[in-house]
Amino acid sequence: MRVLGIxxxxxxxxxxxxxxxxxxxxxxxxxxxxxxARELNGRRLLTIRRELIDIIRKxxxxxxxxxxxxxxxxxxxxxxxxxxxxxxxxxxxxxDLRVEAFSPPMIKQAVAGVGRADKEQxxxxxxxxxxxxxxxxxxxxADALAAAVCRYNYLSPEQTAEGKED
Amino acid sequence: MRVLGIxxxxxxxxxxxxxxxxxxxxxxxxxxxxxxARELNGRRLLTIRRELIDIIRKxxxxxxxxxxxxxxxxxxxxxxxxxxxxxxxxxxxxxDLRVEAFSPPMIKQAVAGVGRADKEQxxxxxxxxxxxxxxxxxxxxADALAAAVCRYNYLSPEQTAEGKED
Numbered sequence: 001m002r003v004l005g006i007x008x009x010x011x012x013x014x015x016x017x018x019x020x021x022x023x024x025x026x027x028x029x030x031x032x033x034x035x036x037a038r039e040l041n042g043r044r045l046l047t048i049r050r051e052l053i054d055i056i057r058k059x060x061x062x063x064x065x066x067x068x069x070x071x072x073x074x075x076x077x078x079x080x081x082x083x084x085x086x087x088x089x090x091x092x093x094x095x096d097l098r099v100e101a102f103s104p105p106m107i108k109q110a111v112a113g114v115g116r117a118d119k120e121q122x123x124x125x126x127x128x129x130x131x132x133x134x135x136x137x138x139x140x141x142a143d144a145l146a147a148a149v150c151r152y153n154y155l156s157p158e159q160t161a162e163g164k165e166d
Numbered sequence: 167m168r169v170l171g172i173x174x175x176x177x178x179x180x181x182x183x184x185x186x187x188x189x190x191x192x193x194x195x196x197x198x199x200x201x202x203a204r205e206l207n208g209r210r211l212l213t214i215r216r217e218l219i220d221i222i223r224k225x226x227x228x229x230x231x232x233x234x235x236x237x238x239x240x241x242x243x244x245x246x247x248x249x250x251x252x253x254x255x256x257x258x259x260x261x262d263l264r265v266e267a268f269s270p271p272m273i274k275q276a277v278a279g280v281g282r283a284d285k286e287q288x289x290x291x292x293x294x295x296x297x298x299x300x301x302x303x304x305x306x307x308a309d310a311l312a313a314a315v316c317r318y319n320y321l322s323p324e325q326t327a328e329g330k331e332d
Contacts, residue, residue: 042259049256069245079235079248086249087256090215093208 001155002028004061004097005148006052007140008088010080011035013048014140017059018130020152027130028059030141041080045087052091064092065151067143068101102150107143110150122146167321168194170227170263171314172218173306174254176246177201179214180306183225184296186318193296194225196307207246211253218257230258231317233309234267268316273309276316288312 001021007014016030033051035044066088069078085101092099105115111125123135123142129149136142167187173180182196199217201210232254235244251267258265271281277291289301289308295315302308 040259040264042255042265045252045256046259049260078245082245082248083252083255086211086252089208089249090211090253090256093206093212094215098206099208 001063001152002059002061003148003152004056004059004064005144005146005151006064006066006088006099007143007147008048008066008081008084009140010041010044010048010084011037012138012140013052013084013088014138014142014144015052015055016136016141016145016148017055017061018145018148018152025129025131025149025152027132027136027145030136030145031055032138032140041083045083048084049087049091052088053095056092056095056097061097063151063155064097064099065147065154066099066101067107067147068103070104100151100154102147102154107146107150110153111146167229167318168225168227169314169318170222170225170230171310171312171317172230172232172254172265173309173313174214174232174247174250175306176207176210176214176250177203178304178306179218179250179254180304180308180310181218181221182302182307182311182314183221183227184311184314184318191295191297191315191318193298193302193311196302196311197221198304198306207249211249214250215253215257218254219261222258222261222263227263229317229321230263230265231313231320232265232267233273233313234269236270266317266320268313268320273312273316276319277312 003018005016013033017028019026019028033048035047069081089099108117109115126145127135136145169184171182179199183194185192185194199214201213235247255265274283275281292311293301302311
């Protein structure tokens with residue numbers, strides 16, 4: 001099963017693709033959609049939409065997990081993230097992909113087994129879980145891979161424990 | 167010049183169309199795109215997108231004004247509004263329509279001449295400004311008409327004072 005993970009943001013929308021079979025997870029690809037602050041929000045959101053469509057058409061994921069907005073963060077920064085999230089949700093829906101949203105602690109729980117783990121720990125765990133040579137970068141793409149792992153784990157709870165570290 | 171005003175929201179996205187020539191404003195149409203809380207956000211956002219596309223194709227506005235998120239409101243309710251706003255921005259951009267965003271006080275200022283006016287005052291002023299028989303309803307559609315008036319006024323500042331009440 002192919003899973004797309006997304007960490008939405010107006011400036012940087014991370015994405016990650018993994019293949020999952022039983023407790024085995026395999027890295028396929030990851031990256032970041034970057035937009036310029038010199039452009040208007042509508043144009044930036046359209047860049048996100050178009051690149052996301054390209055990624056979905058290329059990799060053909062079956063399910064999608066997205067990192068949701070964390071209310072602990074400040075409100076001003078939540079607005080552009082929510083705008084990007086709205087664009088991701090509507091674009092996936094148009095392409096018949098159901099998106100499940102997960103809070104950052106839920107995603108950390110799924111990858112690290114605990115709700116609190118720092119960025120370096122998460123990236124090192126993703127390296128191990130996904131069989132990568134190096135920890136995934138940049139941060140938004142790593143967070144997107146973690147969202148994909150979380151999405152898969154929530155699909156099949158019986159595989160969460162063993163699937164993560166072999 | 168034909169102006170589209172939008173008051174975005176996940177449950178209700180108000181829209182209003184006006185025609186403006188010099189200081190004369192004329193009501194064309196208004197309404198509200200309503201989505202069901204029983205549906206997932208992606209599906210609700212897609213309903214907003216599709217109905218908005220229909221409205222734009224039918225009325226062919228040249229410019230668009232949207233009510234932006236007001237930070238005085240609570241953060242939880244701002245997220246779905248921002249998601250809807252993101253969908254409106256990206257959809258208009260795709261259709262080559264530039265959207266300008268205005269805060270609620272700016273919109274009230276444009277319609278009522280002051281940043282504070284209650285809903286009933288605003289709707290009665292819109293009735294006068296736009297030559298309607300009755301105050302526009304529902305609230306979201308009235309707010310959208312006000313956003314359209316604001317958008318036009320900001321386009322041509324010399325017409326703000328006289329254009330509103332004749």
